Amino acid sequence: MPVPFAPGGPRRHPGAARGHPPAGPPREDEMARNITTREKDYSQWYLDVIAAAEMADYSPVRGCMVIRPTGYALWEAIQRELDGRFKELGHQNCYFPLFIPESFFKKEAEHVEGFAPECAVVTHGGGERLEEPLCIRPTSETMIGHMWSQWVHSWRDLPVLNNQWANVVRWERRTRLFLRTSEFLWQEGHTAHETEAEAMEETMRMLEVYRSFAEDFLAIPVLVGEKTESERFAGAVKTFCIEGMMQDGKALQMGTSHFLGQNFARAFDIRFEGRDQKLQHAWTTSWGVSTRLIGAVIMVHSDDEGLILPPRMAPALAAVIPIFRNDDEKAKVLAFVEKTLAGLLGEDEVAASLTRFGNSQVQQLFYAQASGQSIVVDRRETMRPGEKHYFWEQRGLPLRIEVGPRDVDGGNLVVKSRLDGSKEVVPAAALTRGYLDAKLAGIQKAMYDRAKSFRDANTHACGSYREFSKFFEAGRGFLRCHFNPSSQAEAQIKTETKATVRLIPVGHTPAPGTDVFTGDPSTTEVVFAISY
RNA sequence: CGGGGAGUAGCGCAGUCUGGUAUGCGCGCCUGCCUUGGGAGCAGGAGGUCGGCGGUUCGAAUCCGCUCUCCCCGACCA
Numbered sequence: 001m002p003v004p005f006a007p008g009g010p011r012r013h014p015g016a017a018r019g020h021p022p023a024g025p026p027r028e029d030e031m032a033r034n035i036t037t038r039e040k041d042y043s044q045w046y047l048d049v050i051a052a053a054e055m056a057d058y059s060p061v062r063g064c065m066v067i068r069p070t071g072y073a074l075w076e077a078i079q080r081e082l083d084g085r086f087k088e089l090g091h092q093n094c095y096f097p098l099f100i101p102e103s104f105f106k107k108e109a110e111h112v113e114g115f116a117p118e119c120a121v122v123t124h125g126g127g128e129r130l131e132e133p134l135c136i137r138p139t140s141e142t143m144i145g146h147m148w149s150q151w152v153h154s155w156r157d158l159p160v161l162n163n164q165w166a167n168v169v170r171w172e173r174r175t176r177l178f179l180r181t182s183e184f185l186w187q188e189g190h191t192a193h194e195t196e197a198e199a200m201e202e203t204m205r206m207l208e209v210y211r212s213f214a215e216d217f218l219a220i221p222v223l224v225g226e227k228t229e230s231e232r233f234a235g236a237v238k239t240f241c242i243e244g245m246m247q248d249g250k251a252l253q254m255g256t257s258h259f260l261g262q263n264f265a266r267a268f269d270i271r272f273e274g275r276d277q278k279l280q281h282a283w284t285t286s287w288g289v290s291t292r293l294i295g296a297v298i299m300v301h302s303d304d305e306g307l308i309l310p311p312r313m314a315p316a317l318a319a320v321i322p323i324f325r326n327d328d329e330k331a332k333v334l335a336f337v338e339k340t341l342a343g344l345l346g347e348d349e350v351a352a353s354l355t356r357f358g359n360s361q362v363q364q365l366f367y368a369q370a371s372g373q374s375i376v377v378d379r380r381e382t383m384r385p386g387e388k389h390y391f392w393e394q395r396g397l398p399l400r401i402e403v404g405p406r407d408v409d410g411g412n413l414v415v416k417s418r419l420d421g422s423k424e425v426v427p428a429a430a431l432t433r434g435y436l437d438a439k440l441a442g443i444q445k446a447m448y449d450r451a452k453s454f455r456d457a458n459t460h461a462c463g464s465y466r467e468f469s470k471f472f473e474a475g476r477g478f479l480r481c482h483f484n485p486s487s488q489a490e491a492q493i494k495t496e497t498k499a500t501v502r503l504i505p506v507g508h509t510p511a512p513g514t515d516v517f518t519g520d521p522s523t524t525e526v527v528f529a530i531s532y
Numbered sequence: 533c534g535g536g537g538a539g540u541a542g543c544g545c546a547g548u549c550u551g552g553u554a555u556g557c558g559c560g561c562c563u564g565c566c567u568u569g570g571g572a573g574c575a576g577g578a579g580g581u582c583g584g585c586g587g588u589u590c591g592a593a594u595c596c597g598c599u600c601u602c603c604c605c606g607a608c609c610a
Contacts, residue, residue, distance in 0.1 A: 033559090033571075034543080043604075051543090062601065118609065138610095173533065173608060180610080233610080253610070292610090323569055330568095386570035404569050414569085 063182035114234020145268030178295030199283035225503030249476025307396030323404035
């Protein structure tokens with residue numbers, strides 16, 4: 001269903017969510033010519049943004065994508081940040097095999113039921129039929145459970161805090177770049193604990209890691225809550241999630257944390273002798289986020305001109321665009337750029353960057369060694385400045401720094417924000433790390449605030465099913481309602497409205513009310529939405 | 533997996549109905565000149581065998597069958 005996005009544009013669906021307005025009035029000749037507007041076709045816009053930024057491409061194999069360098073750099077940024085957060089909490093990375101014996105899945109009844117339909121299975125190897133078919137991992141609980149059963153003997157071996165960065169395969173019927181592909185990259189954390197309370201605590205701790213990561217790093221506000229039984233991970237006792245709202249008002253699950261109880265410990269015989277000298281099953285958890293987060297960043301922040309990256313995540317923070325009309329001006333401008341950058345980043349870095357052009361005339365200078373974030377100088381002479389502006393805008397760099405003859409004469413640079421289009425004339429001496437860091441932090445915060453305002457403006461309370469149905473007929477967004485979770489009611493609601501319970505918010509106890517569907521008394525409040 | 537749409541140069545398309553040599557169109561690309569504060573201009577040039585396989589035909593981008601991939605809707609599903 002199309003949803004209007006252009007500011008002041010026609011609102012075909014009165015209740016519909018609306019995207020962020022661009023800074024100025026969109027003039028036909030200033031709009032990206034290779035990107036469909038959100039208003040016209042949100043789905044196509046999403047694909048166009050990916051294509052324009054060269055983030056990913058299709059592969060010859062159905063449902064699989066190629067993640068191109070600009071897209072993969074985003075995944076690396078996510079990895080770097082999350083990996084650090086995991087390690088701070090004592091998790092250790094490891095690697096378990098891609099192939100999992102088919103029989104492993106059958107050991108946990110719900111797990112096999114949930115994953116069997118989407119498993120890719122290898123039946124042949126070395127030209128011969130395998131004795132036992134091998135599943136390509138859709139997730140690794142079974143393999144890890146199997147290995148842990150051999151490693152865990154005593155309460156002193158616990159907790160086990162593991163994580164792996166890996167690819168997984170789930171045979172999907174309907175795919176979409178980054179959001180749902182047959183193969184994707186993710187991180188799966190797996191932990192085993194001595195007690196139920198510890199495992200539960202771990203489940204919530206990692207959920208909180210995801211929440212703060214999403215909000216602080218990706219600048220995406222998320223709801224935190226528990227899934228209902230019908231949305232629960234196959235084999236879990238409880239599933240928790242973070243849920244974000246995209247600019248079309250649809251929900252996207254951005255991460256999950258599962259309390260697995262002793263289900264997998266029983267299935268795989270993960271037992272240890274406790275402090276009480278009794279043999280008992282361990283309590284396990286698992287939690288993950290995937291390359292889907294890149295899709296979330298695109299759909300939450302970007303606009304009709306292309307990608308917009310939150311500064312903390314952006315592989316490149318600023319693009320310097322030199323402007324000149326002749327050789328004299330060129331020499332003058334480039335010398336000024338070099339001098340300014342040497343002042344900002346050091347002469348060594350400027351010198352080192354001269355060997356780092358890669359396959360273009362785009363010079364990369366590291367701004368932050370730890371994160372690998374850079375500032376680029378676009379020295380290409382085949383492109384005029386205007387074209388470079390579009391080029392870097394579509395790639396979502398937070399800042400653009402223009403340097404022309406007039407600026408050099410005044411000893412200034414022009415700093416333009418990708419987010420709101422504002423320009424600032426900055427004396428070269430004032431272009432310091434302090435200035436840039438503050439500017440980038442301001443953008444990071446503004447992006448979060450903007451996304452949060454949007455989400456809040458499209459979140460409503462709802463008391464009757466009539467109102468509920470009407471809302472999802474016309475528009476998108478989150479509806480908070482009293483509702484007593486029931487698979488049967490949820491199925492019917494989904495059939496009638498397409499909406500599902502996204503989560504039961506944690507951390508607050510609602511006042512008593514009436515169930516939006518049945519009219520029964522209810523003390524549970526949930527959030528409904530149409531989701532990806 | 534069901535319904536609908538699409539696949540012709542890197543991208544966007546015309547040509548397909550009514551078979552007859554793709555010097556095809558715009559953008560991009562390469563060379564040169566010229567230009568450079570929001571996608572410049574001129575001149576010259578490279579690049580496609582029409583998604584794939586098979587069939588009909590003297591002859592297939594065009595007609596027929598099968599198949600692959602993408603997009604939209606639905607079912608299924610993290």
